[in-house]
Amino acid sequence: MKKQFILFVVAVLTTSPICLAQASPTKAGKSAAKETEIIDLEKSAWEAYKSKQADAYKKLLATDYCSVYAEGIKTLDREVADMEKTDLRDYSFADTKVVFPSADVAVMTYKVTMQETVAGQDASGTYNSASVWNKRGGKWLGVFHTEIKAQ
Numbered sequence: 001m002k003k004q005f006i007l008f009v010v011a012v013l014t015t016s017p018i019c020l021a022q023a024s025p026t027k028a029g030k031s032a033a034k035e036t037e038i039i040d041l042e043k044s045a046w047e048a049y050k051s052k053q054a055d056a057y058k059k060l061l062a063t064d065y066c067s068v069y070a071e072g073i074k075t076l077d078r079e080v081a082d083m084e085k086t087d088l089r090d091y092s093f094a095d096t097k098v099v100f101p102s103a104d105v106a107v108m109t110y111k112v113t114m115q116e117t118v119a120g121q122d123a124s125g126t127y128n129s130a131s132v133w134n135k136r137g138g139k140w141l142g143v144f145h146t147e148i149k150a151q
Contacts, residue, residue, distance in 0.1 A: 035098040038106045038133055041140055043093070045131075046112075050088040054080050062134065062141040070148060088116040104135035111150065126150045 041060060048057035058080060065076040074082070091114040098108045108131045115124045132144040 038098045038108050039096055041133060042108055042131055045142060046091055049083055052083055054083060060142055062143045065143055068146040085119045086116060088114060090115045106133040
């Protein structure tokens, strides 16, 4: 599982040139708006999950969505099924960063502090998280998510 995740990260980093040049004011404004859009979509996914709104959650994610957690790799269907046994009471984001390796791909990294139980077991804590969003048919859809408990 770690090997698959590492291969994914290496593939993203090696195929996604990151420009370190200073952006023009016009591009900076557009970039900030795009970053805000991705952060808002991520928060919408968390809110839908917290509220157990499966249909709203599924509308934000691609049908080929997958996620990677310590307990395994999940499909969209499994994420939705696990929603029923999860009680996400509260969460907050910190250190959010969004990069755009291409015009139709956004990678968001952040720390999330949450209070939740999963199948009756406490899973609260701070997690290092990442999500990948892909623009398809003019709409941003979540295609990948991962989180691991911070130490």
